Amino acid sequence: MNLDHTLELLRQGKHIPEETVYSLCLELQELLINEANVSYVDTPVTICGDIHGQLHDLLTLFEKSGGVEKTRYIFLGDFVDRGFYSLESFLLLLCYKLRYPDRITLIRGNHETRQITKVYGFYDEVLRKYGNCNVWRYCCEVFDYLSLGAIINNKIFCVHGGLSPDVDTLDAIRGIDRKQEVPHEGPMCDLLWSDPDDVETWSLSPRGAGFLFGKNEVDKFLHGNDIELIARAHQLVMEGYKEMFDGGLVTVWSAPNYCYRCGNIAAVLEIDDQLQRNYTIFEAVQPQDGVGNAIIPTKKPQMDYFL
Amino acid sequence: MHELFSPVRSLYDEYMARVRSRSRRLYGQIDSRVRQSVPVMNLGTYLRTVAIDVALLQFIERAGPDTPVQVVNLGSGSDLRMVQYLSVFPQIVKFLDVDFEEAVAFKGQVIDTTTQLKQIVEQYTREGRYELLSIDLCDVQHAMELLTTHTRTDVATVFITECLLCYIPQRESQLLIDSIQGAYSTGTPGGNLWVSYDPIGGSAPNDRFGKIIERKLAHVQEPRLAHSARLQLKGDVRSSVAKAIDHCNVVIRDMWQFLQEKVTDEEKKRVAALQFLDELEELKVMQTHYVILSAQW
Numbered sequence: 001m002n003l004d005h006t007l008e009l010l011r012q013g014k015h016i017p018e019e020t021v022y023s024l025c026l027e028l029q030e031l032l033i034n035e036a037n038v039s040y041v042d043t044p045v046t047i048c049g050d051i052h053g054q055l056h057d058l059l060t061l062f063e064k065s066g067g068v069e070k071t072r073y074i075f076l077g078d079f080v081d082r083g084f085y086s087l088e089s090f091l092l093l094l095c096y097k098l099r100y101p102d103r104i105t106l107i108r109g110n111h112e113t114r115q116i117t118k119v120y121g122f123y124d125e126v127l128r129k130y131g132n133c134n135v136w137r138y139c140c141e142v143f144d145y146l147s148l149g150a151i152i153n154n155k156i157f158c159v160h161g162g163l164s165p166d167v168d169t170l171d172a173i174r175g176i177d178r179k180q181e182v183p184h185e186g187p188m189c190d191l192l193w194s195d196p197d198d199v200e201t202w203s204l205s206p207r208g209a210g211f212l213f214g215k216n217e218v219d220k221f222l223h224g225n226d227i228e229l230i231a232r233a234h235q236l237v238m239e240g241y242k243e244m245f246d247g248g249l250v251t252v253w254s255a256p257n258y259c260y261r262c263g264n265i266a267a268v269l270e271i272d273d274q275l276q277r278n279y280t281i282f283e284a285v286q287p288q289d290g291v292g293n294a295i296i297p298t299k300k301p302q303m304d305y306f307l
Numbered sequence: 308m309h310e311l312f313s314p315v316r317s318l319y320d321e322y323m324a325r326v327r328s329r330s331r332r333l334y335g336q337i338d339s340r341v342r343q344s345v346p347v348m349n350l351g352t353y354l355r356t357v358a359i360d361v362a363l364l365q366f367i368e369r370a371g372p373d374t375p376v377q378v379v380n381l382g383s384g385s386d387l388r389m390v391q392y393l394s395v396f397p398q399i400v401k402f403l404d405v406d407f408e409e410a411v412a413f414k415g416q417v418i419d420t421t422t423q424l425k426q427i428v429e430q431y432t433r434e435g436r437y438e439l440l441s442i443d444l445c446d447v448q449h450a451m452e453l454l455t456t457h458t459r460t461d462v463a464t465v466f467i468t469e470c471l472l473c474y475i476p477q478r479e480s481q482l483l484i485d486s487i488q489g490a491y492s493t494g495t496p497g498g499n500l501w502v503s504y505d506p507i508g509g510s511a512p513n514d515r516f517g518k519i520i521e522r523k524l525a526h527v528q529e530p531r532l533a534h535s536a537r538l539q540l541k542g543d544v545r546s547s548v549a550k551a552i553d554h555c556n557v558v559i560r561d562m563w564q565f566l567q568e569k570v571t572d573e574e575k576k577r578v579a580a581l582q583f584l585d586e587l588e589e590l591k592v593m594q595t596h597y598v599i600l601s602a603q604w
Contacts, residue, residue, distance in 0.1 A: 110585070119583055206587060208579060236588035238515055262592060263515035 001027075003099055010092040013055055013085055018135055021091065025138040028094050031101060032145035037174050038157075039105050039150040045072040046280075047158060047269040049233030049241075049252035050109065051093075053083025053121070056285040057256050057266065058092065064282045065268050068096050068103055074150050076233035076252065077109020077160035077192070080139075081120035082259050087129065090139060108146035109160040110192040110209070110234065113182045144179050148191050155275055156229045162249075163213045163221055163230070164190030165202045170225055184209065195235055196249050215245040222248055229277075231269060240267025240281045250277070257284035311360065311391045318390055318424045325417045326385070333413075346584040347593060353578065354562050354570075355469065355504055358599040359388075361569060362502040363465055366603075367396055370463050370497030377401040377464040379454065381444060382471035385414055390424070393431050401458055402431070404439045411441040445475055447482045451490060460490050463497030469504045493604050503600040507561070516592050556603045562594035 001023045009016055046065050051058050065071055079093060080086035097104045110116060117123050117136065126136040150158040151170060166187040167173055176188050183189050193210025196218065197203070203212040218230060230249045237253040244250070256266035270278040327334040363378070370376055376399050380386060383404035393402055406414070418428050431437035440457055442450045458464065466487060472480045484501075491499045508517025560568065566575075584590065 116585070120585065207585060208583075236586075236592070238513075238592065258589065261519060262589060263519040264592075265515070 003095060007092070007095045007099070010055075010088050010095060011059060013088050015129065016088075016091060018130060021087075021135045022138050024091060024094055024098070025142050027098055028142050029145050031098065032106075032142070032147075033179075035145075035147055037148045037176055037178050038170055039107075039147045040154075041072065041074055041105055041150050041152045041158075043153050043271050043273045043275065045074055045152055045271050047231050047252055047271065048073060048075045049254040049267070050078035050236075051075070051083075051089050052078055052111070052255045052258065053080055053086030053089050053125070054255050054258075054260075054284075055083070055085030055089045055092070057254075057282075058089050060256075060282055060285060061254055061266070061268060064280055065270070068100055072103045074105040074152070074158050074231075075107060076158060076231070077107045077146070078111045078233060079106075079109070080122040081111045081117055083121075083255070084125070086117075086122040086125050087135065087139070094142065105150050105158075106146050107150060107158060107160055108143060108148060108178075108182070108192060110182065112143035112146060114140050114143075115181070144181065146178075148173055148176060148178050148188065151227070152271055153275065155227050156231055156271060157221075157225070157227050158231045159191050160232060161190070161192045161210055161234045162194035162196055162232055163211075163217055164194060165211060166190065168221070168224055193234075196232075196244050196251070215248070218245045218248045228275065236262065236264060237267075238262075238264040240265045241269060241279050256282060260284075311364075311395055315387070315391055318427070319387060321421045321424055322385070322387060322417060325420045328420070329413070329417055346582045347586055347590045349582060350578065350584060350590060351562070351593060351597070354566055354594065355597070355599075357570070358562065358565050359467060359469065359502055359504060362500065362599070362601045363392070363467070366463075366465055366497070366500045367398070370398070372398055374398060374497045375400040375462050376497065377403070377458050377462050378467065379403045379405065379458060379464060380467045381405050382468060382474075383414075383439075384410060385417075386469075387424075389431070389437055390427055393436055394427075400436060400462065402437050403454075403458055404437075405442045405444070405454075407443065408441040411439055415439055444471070444483060445479050447479055447486055450483065451486045454487070455490055460492060461495055463495050463499060464491050465500045465502060467502050470506065472503060473505050488604060499604050501600070501602040503598075503602075505598055505600070506596055507598050508596045516596055520596060557600065558602075559598050559600045562597045562599065563591050565599055566594060 001020050006016060006020055006024070048061060062068060075093060079090045083089070093104065093106060097106060111120060111122075117140070122139075123133065123136050127133055148159070152158065157170065164187040167190070172187065173191065178188060182192055190210045193205065193207060195205060195207070195210065195212055197212040197214060199212050199214040201214065201216060205212050221230065222228065229247070231252060232249065233252055233254070235251050235253070236258055237251050240253055242251045250269065252267055252269050253264070254266045254268055256264060258264055265281050265283055267279050267281045270280065272278065323334070323337070326337070367376055376396070378389070378392060378399060378401070380388065380403065383406050386404070389402040389404060392399055404411075404414070418425055428437060438457055440453060442453050444450050475483065487501075493499070506520050508514045508520060
């Protein structure tokens with residue numbers, strides 16, 4: 001596999017042969033199997049939220065935030081589903097991970113599962129592009145090896161969703177057997193599905209998986225693990241990022257104009273050596289013809305929500 | 308509410324099959340939406356339908372079984388709600404579906420080619436309980452002449468407007484509301500009700516999804532309608548409709564509020580079990596940009 005050639009094809013959104021995807025996924029599994037459930041990452045680092053298959057916006061993200069040649073990145077998961085280029089987005093990140101293993105940390109999101117990708121677009125996208133689901137299966141194998149979280153300078157905990165009533169310490173996360181499909185309940189599920197909210201204590205999540213947690217739970221987790229911040233993604237934020245609980249938690253969202261119809265802006269969070277936070281916001285790639293969205297490969301306009 | 312829905316699936320299927328044979332283009336538009344089956348869209352459609360039904364049912368219930376009621380669906384399109392309501396509520400003495408001439412002609416032709424639905428519609432038409440009427444609602448004077456000719460102004464009446472007022476120029480929509488309010492008197496037993504479902508937003512500086520709605524409206528094929536729709540949104544339909552339907556008992560909820568406050572936990576669970584929905588934030592953004600308004604006089 002010629003990695004540079006594959007990267008160039010991916011940046012252009014072009015077709016990648018099935019055998020290349022197979023090799024890439026196999027190599028990634030070998031790389032990821034050696035990573036801990038909670039990866040250690042040094043500053044400076046840029047934290048990125050959901051991508052959801054918006055390849056052109058992912059390219060903008062790299063452009064606006066320095067690029068992988070110069071910058072260290074943590075991606076908080078949800079690389080696939082919803083957008084039209086889930087495969088290319090995910091493979092681009094895998095290629096970067098292979099090329100620069102210390103500069104890219106990939107955390108698993110709740111969409112990196114077989115069950116969810118069958119409903120929300122990635123499975124269909126692969127079927128459309130290859131006529132069979134082999135490539136989807138290869139990617140799902142990689143999903144099972146992705147980390148569950150990351151810790152920056154032992155002070156900032158990164159996770160896709162949030163906290164779990166079954167997890168008081170980072171060591172508890174380290175003890176999870178992560179190499180599996182995301183279960184419907186339990187700590188691994190909660191880390192990928194939970195949301196912060198204005199609640200007194202653990203509450204049922206309207207999503208049907210994970211929990212809602214409030215300031216009390218966040219303060220307890222921060223204090224108990226001697227950390228300053230929980231950085232997570234998972235929820236659309238129209239302004240790109242949102243700090244909560246006196247700055248103890250931040251949601252970062254990196255898919256601008258989500259689903260090509262929400263109108264939101266996106267953000268990434270740069271953490272410098274002094275653990276200072278610096279947000280970079282960016283807009284979606286504009287449609288090229290002013291009417292339809294020329295980056296949508298089906299040549300059909302994305303379904304508008306206008307009832 | 309359940310009895311409204313149990314017998315009608317086959318009627319809707321029959322109607323859609325006939326739409327297909329008459330207009331592949333229209334059928335394709337509807338069918339592609341159904342096939343894509345995006346959970347936020349389906350839930351939005353569900354909420355819109357339920358919100359109208361809740362308002363309508365509450366009105367009928369409050370009026371009581373012995374009070375005659377009329378329903379006037381302005382801009383009814385292909386809505387077949389009349390079949391359900393006329394079969395369940397004998398106190399509905401008239402159900403009037405109103406739309407542009409082309410829309411009315413199309414609906415009439417489609418119904419004409421059905422079997423089961425045609426029989427039902429013909430029966431209600433013979434009884435004088437159902438009528439499909441073409442009216443250009445932008446021509447308010449003529450519209451009022453027709454409305455008052457084809458309905459009684461001394462009977463408790465519900466007016467339904469679903470995504471209609473945003474397409475009518477501000478001056479005409481105000482005139483239409485004032486005229487209807489004036490013509491259908493307050494003294495009727497049961498009173499009168501206006502139920503309106505409309506988009507809102509676009510006026511606040513950081514209302515990004517509102518801007519998206521505005522942009523979509525700008526591409527409405529009829530330029531006059533697109534322009535007025537944009538004007539309506541700028542003025543925020545939430546306030547303009549409320550102001551227009553003045554001196555009434557007006558209740559407005561955005562559809563997110565409606566989901567939270569009016570849909571029971573049990574019903575939420577039932578709906579959640581039908582289709583997995585992960586995108587709660589997207590749903591909230593969308594539903595806070597639509598309102599259901601009930602104005603009683």
